[in-house]
Amino acid sequence: MSMLSLPPGLLIAAPASGTGKTTVMLGLLRALTDAGLAVQPFKSGPDYIDPAFHGAACGRPSFNLDSWAMDAGLLDALAGRASGADLVLAEGSMGLFDGVAKPGATGNGASADIAKRMGWPVLLVLDVSGQAQSAAATALGFARLDPDLPFAGVILNRVASPRHERLIRKGFEALGIPVFGALPRRGDLTLPERHLGLVQAIEHPALDQAIADYAAFLRAHVDLDAVRAAARSLPLGAGDFAVSLPLPPAQRIAMARDAAFSFTYPHLLEHWRQAGAEIVPFSPLADEAPDADADMVWLPGGYPELHAGTIAAATTFLDGLRRHAGTRPVHGECGGYMVLGEALVDKAGEAHRMAGLLGLVTSHAQRKMHLGYRHARLLAPLSGLASGTALRGHEFHYTTILEQRDAPLAHVTDAEGAEVAETGSHRGRVTGTFFHMIAAAG
Template identity: 60%
Template sequence: MIPATPGFVIAAPRSGSGKTTLTLGLLRAFARRGLRVAGAKCGPDYIDPAFHAAATGRPSFNLDTWAMEPSLVTALAARSGAACDLVICEGLMGLFDGVPSEAGRSGSSADVAAALGWPVLLIHDVGGQSQSAAAQIKGCCDYDPRIRIAGVVLNRVGSERHRRLVSDGIASFGLPVLGALPRSSAIVLPERHLGLVQAEETTELITRLDAMADFVEAHVDLDAVLALATRGQPNVGAHDAAPVRPPGQHIAIARDSAFSFLYPHVLTGWRDAGAALSFFSPLADEAPAADCDCAWLPGGYPELHAAQLASCHCFLDGMRTVATNRPVHGECGGYMVLGRSLTDASGTAHAMLGLLGLETSFGTRKLHLGYRDASLLADSRFGPAGTRLRGHEFHYATVTSDGGDAALASVQDAYGSLPTPSGTRRGNVTGSFFHAIAALREESGLGSAVKLPLSSKERN
């Protein structure tokens, strides 16, 4: 399998340079022209892909060279481009920013571009610069011989004179300038403490996306951008396993404004492995499907809805019923809801499911951020003890008590930290703050897909 659809990576020398604006504007503009275009996202971000999907009408997958094996990265890139004319992959942070690792496995945008053979379209914030911008862009072009920067779009251009000064400097080494976006405070998306507000919560989302497309189309040469897209390189080997083992044959998944952080590639992998998925809304006081054999609470923003969740008795009773004889798992926000209590930012404690002894609080915010390499401490639906899962953690909650429950996994960060217990388990119930991205097959024995018979028709 090869990622045969032409594509490119949008990257920048640093965060905050305009990658998301350019990506969403291009995705929406090409889709409006009738192209079959799909998005992808470098790294572990689970919010940007939802905006990509809204702009194009097609799913957007994460491509993560640290958490995923090379075969999975290329398989997902090929899946992204299936039946499409173009894939636009949004980078993360700065182009070369990653974590310490073996070659090609740092999680950087450059690693993704190198692995797939896609060129890079650089966007550079030229605010406060003129000719000096060319020196930084030239450095990016020369820094890593594995990748090819095929063009640049300038952002926050103050005037025609400003654009000309910057462009003349870049012309000295032959890199084409494909667009110049003027300074604008109108083309923005709302934010909150974990980054952008989720796509489904953004008011007038399509109107906002069309405004981005209009803005980009007015200032970027779309035909030249389309021409730089390149077909990918051959895959390093077929990846025939679900990225994360399906925890059941029929998985009931919470999905609403409180529970929405679940990687699209994980859901797709579960479906490909034969699992049936059904969705329910805790905020609408819905219980998981009675015939499910596993219930899953993804991450999200339960702290913003804690009082409402505490009063949703159908949801609470339904989850407790499943937990009596079937597995239940929660990630990050879902993990907190599995616990005894959740204290919101105002200091008010709300009773949660009580399926774990965990007590968490937002009374004092503390950032927990980064990759996690987890080794399971006991057999579970994710695999036998010793199975390694790679994932990512991003939250501000503080654990005030673990309730004496056993740890789920031994976890290290990407910088060689000492292994520490993480997550908890009690009976059929497990939870963790890290979001699982993929299992390492050589460690976990997941060398082939887990084929499960469908227990019921998949429902949305």
């Protein structure tokens, strides 16, 4: 097998969510890019919001790396997108070792899996609020829990005062764990959030200035030269997209793209284009109809529940969608699936009429979190994907199904093999799922 040498990299991780990891990631991306480096970003796990922020910070597209959903060939192929860059920065998800109980394609979905496979040392972002020398004990546990995990050191976050910093550093000096920087507590350096995570990059009112502020903050308080010097990587096999991903579902795909429909995985879109498919974007919120010459329409996930009234009034979009469904396939993922149904009940309890192409009524007034990896075997064709096709994906939403009157689209199980009630559904040429497709499965 031919081997591929990657630029040196680091994985930016944390003990848990909410530590300021994304702020550090964006600040590092922009600061190092401003210093003249070509920095390739990645995101560990099935997040579809953070990669857009990464791209805004450094000008290069960010790709997801997921050890539960992706086999070795796909991981290597995606990591190969770093070729030509000077440095790799990958952002972890949740806590560094957090994953599911049973492994999937190459691991259990933990960020540590990616760090080990790629040889990227972990730079741990520690929220040191409410502790001093004890912070070193936390870092020591993360550094030594897995002896095969490369570990670079820490960035201290939310430091209360110079005295606080001195006390914390004393604990780290005793253990010999490098401290790359200490960030003072600042309440203004936060990104707005909503129920699925960060507010989307395209919705941020002053994103570029916010990222520039993060970069200035990191430059003032972090040793960027030391960060760069700590980066490492391992040689990887030359993976192939085509082996691990399903074929494009159609040749010419009309893809909804706006603030209500933006949850798409960059690696899938790139694979479809490389395989010869053409993706034609349109905006339902701008009341645009899908391309009349498209072979299929794809409605991604997003936040249609925040725009339900606008979508219900978008007659050009809805009429075009219904016309298309009369002769050619239409598919919706998560939020897109909800729009294909008869009605969507918003958070306030108001029902909005949707496309009516599936016998589905969903509600955000009755919120229940659905979160986790999914293995699905199609029970009916999904456009060009044949019945029997096995897929790996992820589900994350707060929607309750009030009615579902169509045949199930897939047999769906979670990461531990337990059956999942949200099977998706199909009627004629119209299909929909609550899980987001990530890769093919065996």
